[in-house]
Amino acid sequence: MPCVPTVADEQFENVSCLFGCEKPLKQLSRKGQFNLPTYVCICTGCGLVFLNPRWKKERYEEFYKQEFSNYEPVDLDSSLKENLDDAPEAIQVWNRLKIFNIGSTQCILDMGCGAGSILKTLKARIPNSSLFAIEPQQAYQEYLKKKLSIEVVATDVDSKWYELYPNKFDLIIMRHVLEHFLNPIESLKKTVSTLSPNGLLYLAVPNMMNPGGSLRRYWFRAAHTFYFSETTLLQILSRAGLEQIAIQSEGRELWGVFKKGSEPLPLRSVYIEQMEAVRKAKIRYCLECFLSSLRFPIRLFNYMKCKVAKA
Numbered sequence: 210m211p212c213v214p215t216v217a218d219e220q221f222e223n224v225s226c227l228f229g230c231e232k233p234l235k236q237l238s239r240k241g242q243f244n245l246p247t248y249v250c251i252c253t254g255c256g257l258v259f260l261n262p263r264w265k266k267e268r269y270e271e272f273y274k275q276e277f278s279n280y281e282p283v284d285l286d287s288s289l290k291e292n293l294d295d296a297p298e299a300i301q302v303w304n305r306l307k308i309f310n311i312g313s314t315q316c317i318l319d320m321g322c323g324a325g326s327i328l329k330t331l332k333a334r335i336p337n338s339s340l341f342a343i344e345p346q347q348a349y350q351e352y353l354k355k356k357l358s359i360e361v362v363a364t365d366v367d368s369k370w371y372e373l374y375p376n377k378f379d380l381i382i383m384r385h386v387l388e389h390f391l392n393p394i395e396s397l398k399k400t401v402s403t404l405s406p407n408g409l410l411y412l413a414v415p416n417m418m419n420p421g422g423s424l425r426r427y428w429f430r431a432a433h434t435f436y437f438s439e440t441t442l443l444q445i446l447s448r449a450g451l452e453q454i455a456i457q458s459e460g461r462e463l464w465g466v467f468k469k470g471s472e473p474l475p476l477r478s479v480y481i482e483q484m485e486a487v488r489k490a491k492i493r494y495c496l497e498c499f500l501s502s503l504r505f506p507i508r509l510f511n512y513m514k515c516k517v518a519k520a
């Protein structure tokens with residue numbers, strides 16, 4: 210089914226499957242969270258889920274600069290408090306990574322670092338480490354530099370930042386950023402060039418094989434250009450020169466630890482499994498809505514029963 214944007218066509222561009230499949234795309238949604246135009250497609254050849262058409266880079270830049278904070282406000286006061294308290298997501302990253310002998314890690318880069326809570330948590334446990342960040346939000350950039358002494362190496366992942374840091378980083382954190390990238394394989398290749406020979410990459414993304422909530426009103430987002438399953442993620446990482454050390458699905462999230470050195474994995478289609486996961490997610494959400502609609506009548510019934518018993 211063709212995906213044709215209905216609004217502001219000039220802001221959109223068409224893209225093909227990252228793996229070069231020539232099979233048709235099937236549309237899964239035309240809207241996403243906050244009712245933004247979100248044209249989600251699945252490649253019937255390989256099962257990769259991605260936006261097509263999607264906003265052009267200039268439109269995304271404008272979105273992140275001017276609109277994104279309306280949906281996910283930059284709140285430095287609470288971020289500071291989270292930093293001091295060890296934010297739960299930062300502790301989760303540490304707990305997942307600590308078994309990989311990262312105690313003597315020297316240079317740590319967090320891509321999409323936000324207010325720096327993960328870096329601060331890691332620094333508290335690896336005191337000799339030096340901290341680096343890529344962060345597009347200006348409010349966070351100032352805060353990272355002035356308050357946390359973190360070196361901001363770039364504000365745009367698509368810039369040439371990587372040329373200045375060959376083989377530099379012993380640990381790179383990419384927590385819920387890859388799904389925002391316009392060219393994940395190209396951006397990962399650049400990132401891999403900055404990883405030291407024995408360096409590790411920690412990556413976490415939403416798991417498209419286990420989506421939660423309403424697909425149209427919550428899961429699908431204009432800011433999320435790709436939706437990965439374990440298979441499609443590993444195939445993309447291998448094309449960027451990354452090899453799996455560990456990969457795990459936990460709840461709605463897929464996370465793993467990777468190192469340099471893989472040949473591209475042969476393409477394996479997950480189209481059938483992915484469509485089945487989408488079908489189940491829709492049924493699960495309908496069931497959740499139905500059960501929650503029953504809550505009030507059941508409470509009312511119990512209340513009335515109580516009153517009648519007392520009378």
Ligand SMILES: [Zn+2]
Nearest residue numbers: 226230252255
């Ligand atoms: Zn494909």
